[in-house]
Amino acid sequence: MESGFYTNDLERIVEADRKNVWHHLSPHKKYETVDPMVMVEGKGMHVWDAKGKKYLDAVSGGVWTVNVGYGREEIANAVRDQLVKLNYFAGSAGSIPGALFSEKLLEKMPGLSRVYFSNSGSEANEKVYKMVRQIAHKKYGGKKYKILYRDRDYHGTTIGTLASGGQDERGAQYGPFPEGFVRVPHCMEYRGQFGDVADYGLRAANAIEEVILREGPDTIGAIVLEPVTAGGGVITPPDGYWPRVQEICTQYDILLHIDEVVCGLGRTGTWFGYQHYGIKPDFVTMAKGVASGYAAISCTVTTEAVFEMFKANPDDPLDYFRDISTFGGCTAGPAAALANMQIIEDENLLENVTEMGDYLMGLMQGLMDKHDVIGDVRGKGLFCGMELVSDRKTKEPVDEKLAQAVTADCMANGVIIGVTNRSVPGFNNTLCLSPALICTKADLDEIIGAIDAALGRVFG
Numbered sequence: 020m021e022s023g024f025y026t027n028d029l030e031r032i033v034e035a036d037r038k039n040v041w042h043h044l045s046p047h048k049k050y051e052t053v054d055p056m057v058m059v060e061g062k063g064m065h066v067w068d069a070k071g072k073k074y075l076d077a078v079s080g081g082v083w084t085v086n087v088g089y090g091r092e093e094i095a096n097a098v099r100d101q102l103v104k105l106n107y108f109a110g111s112a113g114s115i116p117g118a119l120f121s122e123k124l125l126e127k128m129p130g131l132s133r134v135y136f137s138n139s140g141s142e143a144n145e146k147v148y149k150m151v152r153q154i155a156h157k158k159y160g161g162k163k164y165k166i167l168y169r170d171r172d173y174h175g176t177t178i179g180t181l182a183s184g185g186q187d188e189r190g191a192q193y194g195p196f197p198e199g200f201v202r203v204p205h206c207m208e209y210r211g212q213f214g215d216v217a218d219y220g221l222r223a224a225n226a227i228e229e230v231i232l233r234e235g236p237d238t239i240g241a242i243v244l245e246p247v248t249a250g251g252g253v254i255t256p257p258d259g260y261w262p263r264v265q266e267i268c269t270q271y272d273i274l275l276h277i278d279e280v281v282c283g284l285g286r287t288g289t290w291f292g293y294q295h296y297g298i299k300p301d302f303v304t305m306a307k308g309v310a311s312g313y314a315a316i317s318c319t320v321t322t323e324a325v326f327e328m329f330k331a332n333p334d335d336p337l338d339y340f341r342d343i344s345t346f347g348g349c350t351a352g353p354a355a356a357l358a359n360m361q362i363i364e365d366e367n368l369l370e371n372v373t374e375m376g377d378y379l380m381g382l383m384q385g386l387m388d389k390h391d392v393i394g395d396v397r398g399k400g401l402f403c404g405m406e407l408v409s410d411r412k413t414k415e416p417v418d419e420k421l422a423q424a425v426t427a428d429c430m431a432n433g434v435i436i437g438v439t440n441r442s443v444p445g446f447n448n449t450l451c452l453s454p455a456l457i458c459t460k461a462d463l464d465e466i467i468g469a470i471d472a473a474l475g476r477v478f479g
């Protein structure tokens with residue numbers, strides 16, 4: 020038996036994986052006949068698997084996470100230095116990287132002033148739900164407890180966040196779910212509910228108001244929304260949508276929770292997705308790109324007004340946020356996050372995202388001219404999607420097996436792209452691209468070249 024992490028016998032690793040590991044979001048039957056993929060190494064935009072095959076990664080670690088690319092020694096060194104100094108202390112105390120990272124983060128988020136650390140996007144969102152429920156008890160006799168969420172949005176994998184999930188294939192068979200989560204319609208213009216109208220954004224926002232009036236505004240505490248919907252089909256908001264959503268929240272005293280787990284930390288060309296739309300959130304949650312996957316960290320960020328509510332009555336032993344996340348006290352997270360943010364600044368990656376995002380959009384539009392199967396291309400910055408349809412007029416989605424055949428073809432040819440997966444029933448048909456923020460035109464040419472060839476082979 021070899022000891023330590025590293026071994027040259029990667030076949031043994033693949034067998035150990037096949038025998039012992041339960042992969043995320045994966046049907047396992049196939050691994051009885053094909054080898055599970057085991058990733059071994061990464062550098063820049065590329066990863067290598069256990070068979071030594073090299074891939075260009077167009078989805079930043081599969082799930083839009085490794086924003087600054089692989090093999091960043093400055094992050095690894097920052098984490099190592101912090102771990103030998105102090106690896107952990109419970110989050111009831113502060114830490115040097117936690118204090119410094121929250122200060123640097125809040126400089127980028129005017130109007131927000133408190134950071135609560137935990138370690139996954141789901142958990143960060145759950146924190147908001149708990150805060151909203153507690154505010155309902157503190158201010159509204161428990162009545163204003165409902166949380167609105169949107170069709171096609173995703174907020175996590177726990178029972179609470181699945182209760183607020185607008186992707187039914189993620190939630191199916193995991194119920195019953197806790198009550199108090201109410202769905203509002205999506206805002207996807209390509210599959211708009213109101214026909215071909217000029218003021219689609221306004222109508223989509225007004226559809227939220229209809230739900231509020233139906234439920235009773237005095238029962239609704241918050242609404243959670245992705246600035247650009249990710250796994251539900253890369254849905255960019257239509258013009259006029261966000262100002263009206265903001266107006267509705269103010270009018271009915273509803274807290275606005277923006278889930279930046281995917282869009283956060285530069286993916287769309289601003290530090291946060293909501294900053295494109297002039298939104299003033301009460302809560303912002305973030306995870307994936309915060310430390311680019313070099314350590315587990317998530318943040319729930321809120322305003323001083325919300326924070327103040329949790330220390331209004333110091334004589335009441337229940338009048339504070341009675342929540343703990345054990346690993347929210349790990350110091351590796353904020354140490355990695357500080358170094359990650361420094362890289363984004365030093366290398367002007369926000370500018371690169373805007374420039375490369377425009378270039379990528381141009382390439383996708385070119386591909387659309389060539390392949391009828393592409394019904395729509397959407398995106399913001401380096402966060403893009405291509406929806407595949409069998410008929411452009413009826414917009415009938417292609418069978419998901421065909422969309423998966425495109426990703427498999429790209430993979431076989433050394434390019435990793437994504438596709439909406441166990442998301443909205445019948446709509447696992449959008450190819451997803453979210454390359455690292457460091458990508459170049461040559462990388463994007465290669466990615467689009469692989470998709471072009473794959474579409475040709477799968478659809479003829």
Ligand SMILES: Cc1ncc(COP(=O)(O)O)c(C=O)c1O
Pocket residue numbers: 082138139140141142144173174175176245249250278279280281306307
């Ligand atoms: C928008 C959004 N929110 C929340 C989550 C959940 O994050 P995590 O998997 O870290 O719990 C995800 C994960 O994909 C996400 O896309």
